[in-house]
Amino acid sequence: MTTRITTTDRTATTATDRTATGAPHPSPPAGTTLPSPSTAATATDDTAIDAGTGTGSPSATAPAVPDRTEAAGTDVLETDVLEANAVDEAGTGGRRFRRAPRARRRGLAPGKRLPASRLIGPALFLALWAVASAAGQLDPGAIPAPWTVLKTTGHLWTDGTLPTDVLTSLERAGYGFAFGLTAGVLLALASGLSRVGEALIDGTVQLNRAIPTLGLIPLFILWLGIGETFKIAIIAIVVYIPIYLNLHSALSGIDHRFVELAEVQGLSRLRFVREIVIPGALPGFFVGLRLGVTGSWLSLVVLEQINATSGLGYMMFQAQNYGRTDIILVGLLIYGIFGLVSDSAVRLIERKVLSWRRTLSS
Numbered sequence: 152m153t154t155r156i157t158t159t160d161r162t163a164t165t166a167t168d169r170t171a172t173g174a175p176h177p178s179p180p181a182g183t184t185l186p187s188p189s190t191a192a193t194a195t196d197d198t199a200i201d202a203g204t205g206t207g208s209p210s211a212t213a214p215a216v217p218d219r220t221e222a223a224g225t226d227v228l229e230t231d232v233l234e235a236n237a238v239d240e241a242g243t244g245g246r247r248f249r250r251a252p253r254a255r256r257r258g259l260a261p262g263k264r265l266p267a268s269r270l271i272g273p274a275l276f277l278a279l280w281a282v283a284s285a286a287g288q289l290d291p292g293a294i295p296a297p298w299t300v301l302k303t304t305g306h307l308w309t310d311g312t313l314p315t316d317v318l319t320s321l322e323r324a325g326y327g328f329a330f331g332l333t334a335g336v337l338l339a340l341a342s343g344l345s346r347v348g349e350a351l352i353d354g355t356v357q358l359n360r361a362i363p364t365l366g367l368i369p370l371f372i373l374w375l376g377i378g379e380t381f382k383i384a385i386i387a388i389v390v391y392i393p394i395y396l397n398l399h400s401a402l403s404g405i406d407h408r409f410v411e412l413a414e415v416q417g418l419s420r421l422r423f424v425r426e427i428v429i430p431g432a433l434p435g436f437f438v439g440l441r442l443g444v445t446g447s448w449l450s451l452v453v454l455e456q457i458n459a460t461s462g463l464g465y466m467m468f469q470a471q472n473y474g475r476t477d478i479i480l481v482g483l484l485i486y487g488i489f490g491l492v493s494d495s496a497v498r499l500i501e502r503k504v505l506s507w508r509r510t511l512s513s
Contacts, residue, residue: 261511269495273487295477300484303477312466317485319461320451323379324489327386328447334387335394335439342395343402344428353399360392365453372457382454389450393442401435402428434508437501444493448486 265271277297283289284296291299307313338356341348368385375381405428413423455464463482470478 269491273491293476295480300477300480303475304481307466307478307481313481316461316463316466320455320463321489323382323455323462324386324447324451327383327450328390328443330383330387331390331443331447332394332440335391335443336398336436338391339395339398339402343399343432344424356392356395359388360396364389364392364450368454368457377458382457382459385454386447386450389446390443393446394436394439397435397439397442398432401432404435405431433505437497437505441494441497444497445490448490448493452486 280289280294281297284291284294289296295303304313338352342352342356343349364385367388368381371381371384375384409427409431410423413427418426451462452464452467455462456468459465459468463485467479467482470476470482
């Protein structure tokens, strides 16, 4: 596109150049009116704008740089800054404007997850235990050194005593956890999705929660006998209560607007439960599941000391009679390892199932 320069613009430009170089001004032709300084300056600016931007009008103003990113609510991109600088150089006499650097906002999130972060605490505890034992700060009769406990574990495993006790404890905890998980989920669904079910179930569960579970042991022995049945029943009660409470709370906490949306969309009862209720209640369910897994191991310690012939609790009870604190520590460490491994497994399943959530832990 060509640039149009009028006679007045040439006169003003020539006058400006001669003034800058000190040359005398030629007399204007007769009948010619000199432009005023303001008119000359305006014409000069218009000419510069026309020459730099390529517009066809001498009175056109500098085009505004479209701010695409600010309209979208984000930061200015580097390409927009370069375009703005190019327009500034051509339209404002070479003056270049730089955008002030944005202040970096401080992150409020916890940050990236540390590798094997859940093992740092136990490893630090074992290190302090070993240092205190090596320095003679702990009584070997009350708290044996870690290497003594490790040596005792090797002897028990070689004798065949420890594998039998571990398998027996795992079997009891597994049966009790399976029954408790099933009962907790079914009761929570019946109570959380129906007013009639809530009236019949919730009060009874709350009453059962207020009664100490271990206090039911004498009554369950009279009902179910002294064998394995009452042990599994007690473990199931310890497991189902936290699962029921957390799942019922999650079901009751689902936003009612989702229910209205499902009614507008014409979803059936089954689709409503599958597509809205279950995804909304899964976070609470996993919290209850973690508490139930831990509760199964806690109750097992006590139950295996009552009329048992095998199991980790029985092994620890027998060691108490002979004053073998190293064997007691072996049983406690195995319980702790089982609890940590089971809790980590539930956490791993939770991260896989709820990978769509954006939380602080993720």
